[in-house]
Amino acid sequence: MQFSYHNPTRIHFGQGQSQQISREIPASAKVLVLYGGGSIKRNGIYQQISKALTGHQWTEFAGIEPNPSVETLDKAVELVKAQGIDYLLAVGGGSVIDGTKYIAAAAQYEGYGWDILSGKHKVRQALPIGVVLTLPATGSESNAAAVVTRTATHEKRSFYAPAVHPKFAIMDPSVMATLPDRQLSNGIVDAFVHVCEQYLTYPTGASVQDGFAEVILRNLCLLASHYDQRHSAQWQENMMWNANQALNGLIGAGVPQDWATHAIGHELTALFNMDHAQTLAVVLPALLREQQPGKTRKLEQMGRNVFDLKGPQLAEQTIQAIEVLFRSVGVMTTLSDYDINRHDVATQVLPAIADHDILPLGEHRDIDLGRCEAILMRSVKG
Template sequence: MQFSYSNPTNIYFGQSQIAAITRAIPSDSKVLVIYGGGSIKKNGVYDQVANALSDHQWQEFSGVEPNPSVETLNKAVEIAKKDNITYLLAVGGGSVIDGTKYVAAASHYEGDGWDILTGKHKVKSAIPLGAVLTLPATGSESNKGAVVTKKSTQDKLSFLSPHVQPKFAVLDPDAMKTLPQRQLINGLVDAWVHVCEQYITKPAEGMVQDGFAEAILKNLKTLGEDFANHDNNAWRANLMWNANQALNGLIGAGVPQDWATHMIGHELTALYGVDHARSLAIIQPSLLRNQIEFKRAKLEQMGQNVFELAQGPDLAERTIDQIESFYHNLQVATQLTEHGTDKPAAVQAVLNQLQTHNMVTLGENQSITLKKIDEILQSAIA
């Protein structure tokens, strides 16, 4: 294992912690609060944020979509530049936080902000930001990654920079109380796949990383099995904390990581509007079956340690079946139907986008070529 690990995000976890914003953001800051739709005004989160910022100079920007678009976010960049904003506060789920990271970086760049996503511009500085998490899923509240969509070209790309790592994050499970069941399920699935992308690779003798990953997977499995009790303080708190730990950098430190499911899934979201988490559930089982010989050892380990399956020559295959059952029990599909009835055209559309984005060899072994992606899509698309 060779790695450097640091997570400087200060976490305020628990009920009534939104009040911590008052001391977390310097009092002389010019703050731009960024959020999505009107849900935070219905569940009391907006009022709590406003109260916490009562002694600060602040304004707001709303309308950030699920799968945040650069077209919308650039309007916030204009405000940040024009009004000399010195601190950003994201209030929402992963989409709002990812979008705010883009605003933070693009506000310190004079060119086209999309250059950050294409790699043309390397982020050198950004407006500092904090986050109030309302939908646990992505772990974006305490990591340095962001995913942004360009609607005009149906591109969905990501970037990483330590400059956009949130300075602090408020995780109050009460903010989840009014979330629709679909969004809670999406959060559960998203966190699950985040762990899998860092765990179902090849043995690396990372005892802490494997043990922690397996603990999170078992926790998420338990939460999924107990979904009927999701309107429960402990259930909410545990999903929120598990989703955070799934992608704060720790379980992936010094071990192989995959992320091919995400790269292919992003294209389903960009092309067909599939919820991000559900795009992952569509791709992952087919990808695991396609790459089973590379991933057999870790799948067998997962089968034993997470699903408590008996040893046997088909243990890896049975583990994939259990993963697929986990999704089906949550009423999450594992085949794409949003494309309509033209399967060949859908497969080709995804392949074309991946080629455009230079995503032609994926996975921890670089064994997922376009030919393999074609095979995966043939299985994953109905």
């Protein structure tokens, strides 16, 4: 193991922590509050933030959509530059937070913001970001990664830059009380796959990372099995904290990582507007079967330590257990469940993967276009 690890996000966890906003954001700052469709005005979060920002100079930008588009985000960039905004407060889930990270970086860049996603511009500086988390899933509230879509070209790309690491995050699990079941289910799948991308590779003897990853996976399995308790405070608290720990950088420190499931899934979201978690639940089992020879030892370790499995064909048993887990919370595991067929894969998905210069993928960089085709075809029934 060889790594450097630093997580600069100060987390305020628990009910009523929105009052910390006024202490975290300098009184002299000119703040832009960013959010999505407006649910925060119906569930009381907006009112809490307004109270916390009393005495601050602030304005707002609404309408950041799920899978945030650069077309929408660039409007916020223009607002930031025009009004001299110097602090951003993201109020929402991963999409709003990721979009805010893009805005924070693009506002400090004179060129076209998409250069950040295409790799033409390396982010060195960004406006400071605070977060009020309303949907636990992505861990974006305390990491330096973001995913943004360009609607015009059906591209969904990511970037990583320490400069956009949020300065603080308010994590109040009680905000989950008004979330629809679909978002809670997606959150379980999203967090679970985040751990798998960092854990299901090959053994390296990293006992802390492996052990911590397995604890999070077992916790998420337990939350899924107790899904009927999803409106209880304990369920919500554990869901929010597990989703955060799944992608704050710790379990991936010094170990090989995959991320092919995410890369392929991004193409499905961009083309068919599937939920991010839906694409992960479709791609992961198919990818694990296609890549099983190189992942057998970790799959077997996961089967024993997470699902308490034993006996022959342990790797395949583990993949089946993952599929059962996803379906138990209502998230389907094949492209056919979303009316996407082999023709769609051949004529839309594979050309998009080829055009977007994302290959090769996987921890061994051995997933080429042919293997992408094999993975996707495995996820189509019949």
